[in-house]
Structure formats: structure tokens, C-alpha cells
Amino acid sequence: MTDLDSIYKEETIDIKKYIFKIISNWYWFAITVFLAVSVAYFVNRYSERVYQVSSSILIRESNDQSFYNDEMIQGLDLFNQNFNIQNQMAILRSFDLNHRVINELDFGISYFGIGRVREPEIYQPAFIVNVDTSHHQMYYLPVYITFINPNEYILEIEDIEVNRTLNLGETFENDYFSFNITIRDIENFDFETNNRFYFYINNPLQLTNYYRNKLGIGLLDEEGSVLSISTQGYVAKKEAVYLNKLAEVFIKIEIEDKNQIAINTIKFIDDQITAIVDSLAVAEGNLQDFRTENKIIDLTQEGRSLYMQYESLENEKAILSVQDKYYQYLKKYLYEKGKDQDIIIPTSVGVKDQLLVNLIMQINVLNSEKVSLKLQSIKTNPKLNSIESKIDELKKMLKENVMNLIATNQIAIDDIASRISKLNISIEKLPYNERRLINIQRKFDLNDQIYTYLLEKRAETGISMASNLPNAKVLDKARVEQSVIISPKNKLNYLISLVIGGLIPFLIIVLKDYFNDKILSKKDIEEKTKAPIVGLVGHNTKDTELVVFDNPKSAISESFRTIKTNLQYLLLSKHAKVITITSTMSGEGKTFCSLNLASIIAMTDKKTLLIGMDLRKPKIHRHFDIDNSIGLSTYLIGKESIENIIFPSEIDGLFILPSGPIPPNPAKLLETQALDDLMKFVREKYDYIVVDTPPIALVSDALLFSKYSDINLFVIRQNYSHKDVLDLVNDLNKKPNIPEFNILINDVKVPGYYGKRYGYGHGYGYGYGYGYGYGAGYYEDDDEPKTMFERIQKKFKN
Numbered sequence: 001m002t003d004l005d006s007i008y009k010e011e012t013i014d015i016k017k018y019i020f021k022i023i024s025n026w027y028w029f030a031i032t033v034f035l036a037v038s039v040a041y042f043v044n045r046y047s048e049r050v051y052q053v054s055s056s057i058l059i060r061e062s063n064d065q066s067f068y069n070d071e072m073i074q075g076l077d078l079f080n081q082n083f084n085i086q087n088q089m090a091i092l093r094s095f096d097l098n099h100r101v102i103n104e105l106d107f108g109i110s111y112f113g114i115g116r117v118r119e120p121e122i123y124q125p126a127f128i129v130n131v132d133t134s135h136h137q138m139y140y141l142p143v144y145i146t147f148i149n150p151n152e153y154i155l156e157i158e159d160i161e162v163n164r165t166l167n168l169g170e171t172f173e174n175d176y177f178s179f180n181i182t183i184r185d186i187e188n189f190d191f192e193t194n195n196r197f198y199f200y201i202n203n204p205l206q207l208t209n210y211y212r213n214k215l216g217i218g219l220l221d222e223e224g225s226v227l228s229i230s231t232q233g234y235v236a237k238k239e240a241v242y243l244n245k246l247a248e249v250f251i252k253i254e255i256e257d258k259n260q261i262a263i264n265t266i267k268f269i270d271d272q273i274t275a276i277v278d279s280l281a282v283a284e285g286n287l288q289d290f291r292t293e294n295k296i297i298d299l300t301q302e303g304r305s306l307y308m309q310y311e312s313l314e315n316e317k318a319i320l321s322v323q324d325k326y327y328q329y330l331k332k333y334l335y336e337k338g339k340d341q342d343i344i345i346p347t348s349v350g351v352k353d354q355l356l357v358n359l360i361m362q363i364n365v366l367n368s369e370k371v372s373l374k375l376q377s378i379k380t381n382p383k384l385n386s387i388e389s390k391i392d393e394l395k396k397m398l399k400e401n402v403m404n405l406i407a408t409n410q411i412a413i414d415d416i417a418s419r420i421s422k423l424n425i426s427i428e429k430l431p432y433n434e435r436r437l438i439n440i441q442r443k444f445d446l447n448d449q450i451y452t453y454l455l456e457k458r459a460e461t462g463i464s465m466a467s468n469l470p471n472a473k474v475l476d477k478a479r480v481e482q483s484v485i486i487s488p489k490n491k492l493n494y495l496i497s498l499v500i501g502g503l504i505p506f507l508i509i510v511l512k513d514y515f516n517d518k519i520l521s522k523k524d525i526e527e528k529t530k531a532p533i534v535g536l537v538g539h540n541t542k543d544t545e546l547v548v549f550d551n552p553k554s555a556i557s558e559s560f561r562t563i564k565t566n567l568q569y570l571l572l573s574k575h576a577k578v579i580t581i582t583s584t585m586s587g588e589g590k591t592f593c594s595l596n597l598a599s600i601i602a603m604t605d606k607k608t609l610l611i612g613m614d615l616r617k618p619k620i621h622r623h624f625d626i627d628n629s630i631g632l633s634t635y636l637i638g639k640e641s642i643e644n645i646i647f648p649s650e651i652d653g654l655f656i657l658p659s660g661p662i663p664p665n666p667a668k669l670l671e672t673q674a675l676d677d678l679m680k681f682v683r684e685k686y687d688y689i690v691v692d693t694p695p696i697a698l699v700s701d702a703l704l705f706s707k708y709s710d711i712n713l714f715v716i717r718q719n720y721s722h723k724d725v726l727d728l729v730n731d732l733n734k735k736p737n738i739p740e741f742n743i744l745i746n747d748v749k750v751p752g753y754y755g756k757r758y759g760y761g762h763g764y765g766y767g768y769g770y771g772y773g774y775g776a777g778y779y780e781d782d783d784e785p786k787t788m789f790e791r792i793q794k795k796f797k798n
Helices: 004-022 026-046 071-075 085-095 095-106 204-213 236-294 303-335 354-374 381-428 432-466 488-516 522-528 555-568 591-602 621-623 631-637 674-685 700-708 725-735 788-797
Strands: 048-061 109-113 127-131 142-146 153-156 161-168 178-183 194-200 216-219 224-233 473-476 486-487 534-540 580-582 608-610 654-657 688-692 711-717 742-746
Touching: 026 488, 026 621, 048 236, 048 522, 085 095, 085 216, 085 224, 085 236, 095 204, 095 236, 109 127, 127 194, 224 236, 236 432, 236 473, 303 381, 303 432, 354 381, 522 534, 522 725, 534 555, 555 591, 580 591, 580 700, 591 608, 591 621, 591 654, 591 711, 591 742, 608 621, 608 674, 621 654, 631 674, 654 700, 674 688, 674 700, 711 725, 725 742
Parallel strands: 534 742, 580 688, 580 711, 608 654, 608 688, 711 742
Antiparallel strands: 048 224, 048 473, 048 486, 109 194, 127 178, 142 153, 142 194, 153 161, 216 224
């Protein structure tokens, strides 16, 4: 056989051993599994349910074009925001957004019902706690209330020793609280059964962190832009309300951010309109007064021509003036530190410089990204530093461009002013009243055109703001009907309980076996010694020690018959008749084996003598009701003759030689000539002599007697004798002039060992593995349990 084969065989044997132990201890497995499943049942039954609620939001790419294709509207960056999915996820988790959500919801107070086992949270209960927001409130201090009738309730606050009866609507106020309690629907309120509750007031900041930290946000598809948002809690409806409000506020903030540029533009235009309105009113009044006073309705042909030229130049100058104000606005923005708001788009005020438009659009985009990144909880973000650096570079370029534009614009304004001066010379040649009319008409038309121009731009900006659509859209709202229970997981808990229930006893068996240095099986003996095994004796479940006599058809009786048969192959000489039985220590069953072996031999019509050689702890006499005042010890000291110390027993053919009184020097007595004479006498008179000696590991008596023995039986008790005992057997078998020690295994506890799996049989191996059912009903073991209940009852008794 190869090493691999031997290893495989050894592992197979170990596996069979553990399987056998598991089967033999099935009742412990059943109990632990039952207890584990019971625990799982109570966990599933009484644990608070944790629900998961989810919704989904589509983040659209902002490449949509408005039906207004005006360059100004596109330049406002209202429809071309560069959305980053990660930024949107960060915004959804941001403290500011979630704090705004908490402030818009009625989550300030948490309510709980008080039941026999659980105290479940309740959302929107049948009563309302109205808190006085102007008064200090103690956070997270439980306040217990018990409704007595439609008018009264009992208020209890254990930590501050409050116990009062109050009327509904009556304000309770102390240093910690100020509130009153009302009932939503008093007609349907149950004042008898479900009438006990408690609540506490939440800290808004802590509540915000609690909700934002348990938010689960992720992409439904890595290639898509649909965000799945989920949260968990004890009340599904409350979690659904939170998610829906979160989506609502998220979209609202997005629209507000988009509209901010347009709002800034409108504010700028309104400031310019306010400044021009007064001038327009004065110019209009002056024109009306002049025409009324001088009866002049219109200009002459020459005057009209000069006026049209003058009006054209003034229009150009007005536009340049508006642009100059915008450049001054940009200059002020660039020189003020710490501003992150979006810049008004140049096209909204008639500036067409493409470089300026591109620079401002880039700065606005980077400012949007910067704000999004600041909402994240990370204190230091390399990307944020990179964006700030880019903004600084763009501002430097913008500052240079603005200064150039201011200079260029001023040149244009100066040129128009020069041309107007030349035109004024020609106008001076006109009649006086016509010159006055041209000047008044010019001022009025100039203000009117500027006013009209600003109104047009304001209307265009308003239209662009009204046409804004959010880039986020709710695909699926959070619904209570679609909530999922994530805890407790009933099936998983039952599965775990089954595994744990089966694993605990298995681990106990394995660990117990691993740390157990006691002999458990025949294999343990065969691995450490080559001493022959003459037989095995099962566990005695009878009320008697003389099993072979009182229950001759029992399984144990049959095992002793097998041992007797095996001894015939070892006692081949007709003069070999002395059988010595010893063990390592007291309690291994050598006296039990001596009694029954001697009895089974005598019951086969063999004249048998049982000698109680254990002079230190005599026991033989007790089992046969023999007086121990005389015996081997009194004979060895010369007080009694051999005939006087041998007594018959109730078993035909069996005679007993008791130990006698305990002597002070047992070892010396065993070395006297009297023992030689005794052994010669009994050898001639009896067919077999069975000698019960003291434990060999404790005293030397058994070794002193071994010279008289023809065969030595060493009793080993299963799960009692230590494996080191086998080293002693090996040492004894190495000693010269001592018959070889043979092993007898006692107290074998293997369910079904006898009958259903009939023993090791003749030669301690014959008949092994004959299969289930062989020998069933063969023995008269009347006390063997027949039903499942009887077997369990027997296990607990043992």
C-alpha cells in the first residue's frame, strides 16, 4: 500500500469515526438545532423590521437647446452646464441639502408605541406634540405619555422625575421642555388598549447627519446616468417621504442655481433702467413743453437730416456707454476677492467679443464645479485645488482682456464724441427754435432708445429663466409598497440557526476528541501497542454486577462467552489454567470482568475458582455475600487453612476465595511460601483459576503474582483509561519471565454495538460489518428502549 493510500485510509477511518459519533449523539444535535431554530424564530418574530426604500433619478446631459437660439441665451450657460455624476452624488449626500430636507419635513420628533415586547417607531401617530420653538428643548430625552380618556393623559419623564396628569392642549413647561399635546382624530382614538407611547425631540444637526450617512447612492448602470438612491429605517413610509423630499429639494436647488445667472443679469439691467427712467421722464416733459410753447410740430428738411445723423451717433454712444458700465462691472468683480458667483454673460448687454464670452463661460463652469466639490465632506480635495488654479489663470486672462476692451471702448466713445462735436457746428447754423427742438428731441430719443434696449434685454433674460428645465428628473418615486425588509432575514436566520445548531455539537465532539487523551476506540489501542485484544465488553446497563448469571442471554453475557472462547486459543496447554486480571487504576472494571469471566467459565461446567488477590481494596466478597473476616490474608499469615478460606457460590461450579481483612503489608505476604502452596493446591483441584489483582500502576502486587499466571489480562476502559496506559503494557510485555499481557476492553459505549451491529466476534474481528439488523431480537435486553421517547429518556438518565 502506498503512503497516499494509507493516508486516505486513515482519513476515511477518522471520518467514519466522527460520523459514528454524530449518529450516536443525535439527540444532542436535535436539542441544539431545536434551540438554535427557536432563537431564530424569536429573533424573526420580535426583532424590529428594517425596511429599505429606494428611488431613482435621471441625470440628463445638458446639451438641450432652447427654442430661443439667441446667442445671448445660449451664452447664459443655462442649458450647457457641465454635469458630473460624481458631483451630483456628492450634492445628494451634502449636509446643506439634507439639512434643508430635514427642515422641510416633520421629523423633529420621533414617536414610539409601547407594546409587551417591542417599542416600534410610529410615523404620524394619532396625536401631535406641539413644541414651543421659542423655548429651550432637551434633545433625546424620552417623554412617556399614557392617554386616560379623551380629555386627560399622564406625562412621565423619568430622568427629571416628572409624573403629572395633564389635559389635552394644556402646555407643559419646565426648564427642559415646553409643549402641548393634541389628538388628530379623537373619535377614532383607542384610549383603552393602544394608549401608551413615548417620544423624544431630535437634534436637527444630528438628525441631518444620521440621514445623510445612511443614504445609499449609486449608478443603476455604469454606462448610464440614472442614480439609484436608497435608505433604510424602521418605518418604510417615513423613509419614502424622506427620499421623495430629497429628490424634490435637489431638483429645486438645481433650478435655483441655473436661474442665478439670469437673476444677476436682471438685477444689473434693473439698476440701469432705474438710472435711465428719471432722465427719460424729464426729456419727455421738456419735449412736450417746447412743442406746446413754440407751436413747432416737426423739423425742416435740413434739420431732420442733421437730427438723424445726430441720433445715429447718440445711439452708438449709448450702446458704448452700456458696454462701458459692463466692463466696469467686470473690473470690479475681478478686483474683489472671495467671490465665486457666476458672472453676467457679455451678450446679455450687447457685448459681442468672442474671447470675452469664452473666458466668462469657462469661469462660470469652473465656479459651478467648485461649489459642487465644496459640498462634499472631504476637507482637502486635489481636484478643488486644480479648479481654483484654473479659475485664477482665467481671471488673469479676463482682467487683461477687460482692460483692453475698456481702452478700445473709450477710443470709440471719444471718436463718436468728436463726430458729434463737428455735427453740432452744422446744427448751430439752423434757426434758434429748430436747434432747441433738435437738442430736446435728441435727449428724449436717446433715453427712450436706451430704455427700450434695456427692456428688451430684460425680457429676453426673463424668457430664458422661465424656459429653464432641471437636468435631473425623478424616474421612480419612493413607495412604501416597493419597500423591502432587509432585517431580520427570516430564511437566512433559519439557515444560520440550522448550521450553528449542527455545528456546535460537531465542534464539541471534534474538540473533545482532539483534547481527549483517553482511549476511545480499538484503533487507539492498535496504533500504540501490538498486545493482542482478547475481546470487548459493552456498557453494563443492568442493576447487577453478575450480569452473566442474572441475565445469561444479554449482550454482555455473550461478549464474555466470546472472551472465554478466545482464551481457549491462548491457554493451549492443559496445565495452563490461571488467568490474572489487572488494570492501571481503580474504576476500570477489572473486578467486574473477573466476576463475570469466572462465572461464565463456571457456567460451562468447569470447576472455577475466583481469587480476590486485591488485599488492599477487597470487593469480591460483597458480590457473593461472603464474610470477609477470613480469606487470603488470614491464610498467608498462617491463621487459616486453605479449605477454610474457599467458599461455594450460588453459581454451580464457581468457588470464591475472598481477600480477607486488609493486612498492613500486602506485598510481603505475596512473597511467602504459603502463596506457592496455595497455587499448587488450587491448580490441582480446579479447572480454571481467575485472579482479581490490584491495579498494576499503583502497587506491585500484580507483578509479584504474575509468576504464577498463565495468561495476564489487562483491562482498559473506553473513554476512561488514558492512552499512556498502553506504554505501560508495552513495557510489561518487554519484561522477561512474565506472561504476555493481553488487552480486554471494557465499558464499550457504541449505540447498536450489540445486536444491530454484532460485535467484533471471535478473534476480536470476526463478524464486524455484518450489516444492519443482524442479531436484532437475539438477546433478552428487556430494558433496551424501544421507542424514540424511551431512547431520549434513557440518554438523560445515563
